[in-house]
Amino acid sequence: MRPMNLTEKIFAAHQVDGGALPQAGEVVTLGIDEAFTQDATGTMCMLQLEAMGVDRVKPLSVNFVDHSMMQQGFRNPDDHEYLRTVSKRLGIIFSPPGTGICHFLNIENFVKPGMTGVGADSHTVNAGGMGAIYFGAGGYDVALAMATGEYRIPMPQVVRVVLEGELREGVMAMDVILKMLSILGVKGGKGKVLEYTGPGAASLSVPERATITNMGAEMGASTSIFPSDERTRAYLESRGRGDDYQPLSADEGAQYAEEIRVDLSELEPLIAIYPSPGNVETVASRAGTKIHQVCVGSCTNSSFENIASFAETLKGKKVAVDTLLYPGSRAVAMQLADSGYLTSLWRSGVRVMENGCGACIGQGGSPISKGVSLRTFNRNFPKRSGTPDAEVHLVSPLVAAASALAGEIAMPDQPVDIRPAEQVDDTAAFVMPVPLAEARQIEVVRGPNIMPLPDFDPLPSRIEGEVMLKLGDNISTDDIQPAGIYLPLRSNVKEYAMQATFNQIDPTFAERCVVVRDAGGHGVLIGRDNYGQGSSREHAALCPRWLGIRAVVVVQFARIHVANLVNFGIVPLTFRDPNDYERVSQGDHVRIDVSDLQGELFLEVGGERIPLEPAFEPKDVEVLQAGGSLPYFKATHRG
Ligand code: F3S
DSSP states (O other): OOOOOHHHHHHHHHBTTOSSOOOTTSEEEEEOSEEEEEHHHHHHHHHHHHHTTOSSOSSEEEEEOOSOOOOSSSHHHHHHHHHHHHHHHHTOEEEOTTSBOHHHHHHHHTOOTTOEEEESSGGGGGGGGGTOEEEEOOHHHHHHHHHHSEEEEEOOEEEEEEEESOOOTTOOHHHHHHHHHHHHTTTTTBTEEEEEESHHHHTSOHHHHHHHHHGGGGGTBSEEEOOBOHHHHHHHHHTTOGGGOOOBOOOTTOOOSEEEEEEGGGOOOEEEOTTOTTOEEEHHHHTTOBOSEEEEETTTSOSHHHHHHHHHHHTTSOOSSEEEEEOSBHHHHHHHHHTTHHHHHHHTTOEEOOSSOGGGGTSSOOOOTTOEEEESSSOOOTTTTSOTTOEEEEOOHHHHHHHHHHTBOOOOOSOOOOOOOOOOOOGGGSBOOOOHHHHTTOOOOOOTTOOOOOOOOOOOSEEEEEEEEEOOSOOBHHHHSOOGGGGGGTTOHHHHHHHHTTTTTOTTHHHHHHHHHHTTOEEEEEOOSSBTBSOOOTHHHHHHHHTTEEEEEESOBOHHHHHHHHHTTOEEEEESSGGGGGGOOTTOEEEEEOSOTTSOEEEEETTEEEEEEEOSOGGGHHHHHHTSHHHHHHHHSOO
16 A cells, blocks of 8 residues: 555545545545534534434534623523533533633543544634644534534645744744745645644644644645644643554655645744734834734633743733733633642733633624734634724734733743643533433523524526625635624524624625515625635525525635535635626626536626636535525435
């Protein structure tokens, strides 16, 4: 047998039908060891799982609550109670609010080297730091993985990333991934797995590796992975999970589609400048820029080591700006308390917030108007912070600490030596599944915030209506369907659509769509490059669909968003000639004959026919015709 890289080895061990692995781009079906959701995507995912008639999930499954946890009014508590009870009913582990951030908890407690997983969150790829293959996906795809134990994905190309040397003092894993972003940009990872290797990779801890694999999502990569080695063993043993360890690496002489080399010893502190994680510059070039806020944590940089480094830099001094900290998990918070760092953070004036996503998803922690916020997070898209005219830049915890003290962007200028953490165990926080007979007796609680799923009709033979919005490059799911203050509406599609869809780009959008929809017409969206980048948020397809959008025509899509469009019966299409983007305007009356989705497709506008290409796979045709994945599932699983 030919030598295999690590990605191929894990794919081959999980391929459902066995045999040779397909060529890059061809669909492969993988057996899935774990499937999980977080609460922003979980409610819809669970409603879909229930609609499929599932009695008990197949793989290890977890519902984490970390995104929307504020308890002002009934909406969030209603969702949490629904998630707690439906988890128990279906055999899913439930992680209650306050336990921590999904990806962080996942690495701490569930992911093992060599596993495969799928999660309803784009940063699910974080698990690659443990030597596992995990993908971010839309809620429906995760529901299907929970129901069947399988997941289909185009076979990615595998890129070898050789890390040489070791990080210098003041340089962190965040700087490694920002360097990668400066090389590949925000879409350079599309269709690829980034497989890290080399002596530099061996020098990094599992949490450092997870920082790097986490932000592979910012490059559009399918996923990223590190080998499982002695550092992996050390991490698992520190969590009392030494038995979960197995060594894993690529075979000698394995083939890769490309190779990238990064010398860690040459890196310096880097910063991703608003409004994109891809705008990478050196911290030195921005030193002295005034800031108004610092936020530390998120699923990217909230390990004990990260926060202890931050705390050591601050020790004995006061922060000069509002500084918020979100520990990755309660286990990390307990380690900070045990080691005395929690008290020293408080003494420095740091606001220690709940263990969750918080400011990263605009749940509190918004900066002042026109403010500059420095964050150790993974995203700095416009308006994500909840303050429309604020700017967010992304940095490492050490840069965040030096800057919090200075009140301006500053270079780390002192060596930090952190005290080691004692082992802690917070696994009792999880609500574990009960036996099937007992589970069948569980009453699933549906408060008034839990609305039934909307019913969607099949695809007509012709999409005919209006271009409701013409958009530019890099439209993110935050642009399409903002989260922040709207997240408590996640189970109420009508309200979420009417209040939030594209409201920051055009506040008239939802109203205009409803007028066209209710008159029997269809809505079409036009976009350019990297449309739908960012999160796995399926509401960014579900809400437009509710508003009557039936096709999205762009120059190029981001991967997860295409799957979400298909799942909700919106036809994803690209211009055959990217220049044709210029030939369509907002408000144009358009028509697309979709009676044969496998034939030639054209956008008819003003008497002209613009050739289109399908962005969907042949396997998606029947799903689109049925009006989406759920109607298709119901039609094909009758009885
Ligand atoms: Fe949460 Fe932000 Fe990560 S929303 S899952 S901390 S990207």
